[in-house]
Amino acid sequence: MSQATLSSGRVRYRLAPWARIAGLAVCALLTLGPVVWTVSTSLRTPAEAFDLPPQLVPSNPSTEAYRGVFDQIDVWLLALNSTLVTGLIAVGQMITAGLAGYAFARLEFRFKKPLFGLVLATMMVPLQVTIVPVFLVLKSMSLTDTLLGLIIPAFPTAFGTFLMRQYFLGMPKDLGEAAMLDGAGPWRTFRSVYAPLAAPGLAIVGVLAFNYHWNEFFRPLILETSGQNYTLPLGLVSLQGNLGTGSISVVLAGVVLSMLPAVAVFVVGQRPLREGITSAGVNR
């Protein structure tokens, strides 16, 4: 490799790095700005919320807005609902996707190809197109306006199944063959050889499910009609409705409260989340 060519290439780039990093910094600022503003405004007193210029660090920080949220809506109930719904869906998806993904990757059975095709095809079907019949199916099961009605239809996950199939396909076949030779049946082979190795893949499915369903708005809006079954995003939008433009800081305090778990998942589950999204582009 010619040293000269490479370094001349570098010379042409020499001026760029600062501009590049500055440009990226501006973009990062634009991306995070609204979030920073939300947190800082939620810590102002309702009276100072409209102040311009917006103070990045509130001059007299106050948790008054947060008390306001707890007065206006039953935050604990909403959080409990959101936690129940999201947690059960995440666990449910990890189980269904893990099992189905393994079956598609490692087991032999009839109609394997058409069934997998069916699963892939449903990834293309938007929820909004099927929502009216889904609503009617749930109604016939008396599950509208219940949390179960949100949870059960979300158990099967086409994308999660696809992801887990890829994950199991990536594991060496020899492991299972060795177990088979040692006399392990299909269940033992799955249970003691492959399932333990699948944990990182399952984490991806779980984190993706948590993030999606914690923030979900459309299905709860349609299915949950009585306030006691609201999830956090629904409660928030109704909080905004209650107050009109009366107090921004209370509304934003509610937003911050509902963001906290999503942010926690971002911090803890950043890698699985990223891998889940990236693999959508690379594996297909």
Place this chain on the structure above:
Amino acid sequence: MTNTQTPPARAARPEAAPAPTRKRPPARDRGSRLLATLFLAPTIVGIVVFTVVPIVGSVVLSLFHWNVIDSPGYAGLSNYGEVFGDSTVLVSFRNTLVFMVFAVALQLLIALALALTINGRMPVWLRSVFRSAFFFPLVLSAASISVVMKYLFNQDFGVVNWLLGFVGIAPVPWLTSENAAMATVVLVYVWQQFGFSFLLFIGGLNNIPKEIHEAAALDGATGLRKHLTVTLPLLSPTLLVASVVGIINALQVFEQPYVLTNGGPGDSTRTVVMVIYETAFEQLRFGEASAVGVLLFALIMAVTALQFRLSRRFVHYQ
């Protein structure tokens, strides 16, 4: 553990290979099939009950007049006729297409530019800070972000207009004028969503072998030219996925216009999904709502098929 197990399994392979006709123990085979049935049941049953049946249901329902209370009456194709005659529905399709074009184009451009920029030389920690920043809005809920943006884009006391004031730009009626409202919805949507394409591009760029760039550098390609002639063609499979996913998502936009403008002013930001929601769950016209849903589905299928067809000419696989 893996190390001790793998070699014997490898050694066993050549012995098994010459006798492929040897029957596997039937019991084990049956066991495998039974296991497959048990493993697949939850997913397949769920998909059939909550996706396959509802698709068929949507098509059937679109042929009936039904408000849940009275018994359904067969309507033939009259729901479709009604839908095509309804100016709100037509406008919502136009809005959704306009939204899709601008949202997807902007999202891909920003994501691509940032992915290429972040790929240059810089300290590892700084790269990961930037990457996290761009990806962060993705984890937030579209509904609550829209609540926040509603305040930021407020004409009178919003921070956006206050900032624009410094550059001497008069307050823009972001959410209250027919011309600006759709642009605002696009901005808010892109702000939250570009991180998705960004991550796809980062993954795609990492998949491009280093040697190709080195070879191109030896041939004298630099800067923009290198990106256009080398990087982009190699990235084209990722570009295809990002645009397909981007378009499918954009055609389903709901939270942002619902919270920011509730479809207004006038019908200027009313999207197809908002119309489905309003027709079915506010006006209880399930047949008409299903007809709109079927049309949206057809649109998504058509656009995706067209894209794959076009992509045959532009996508290069390594």
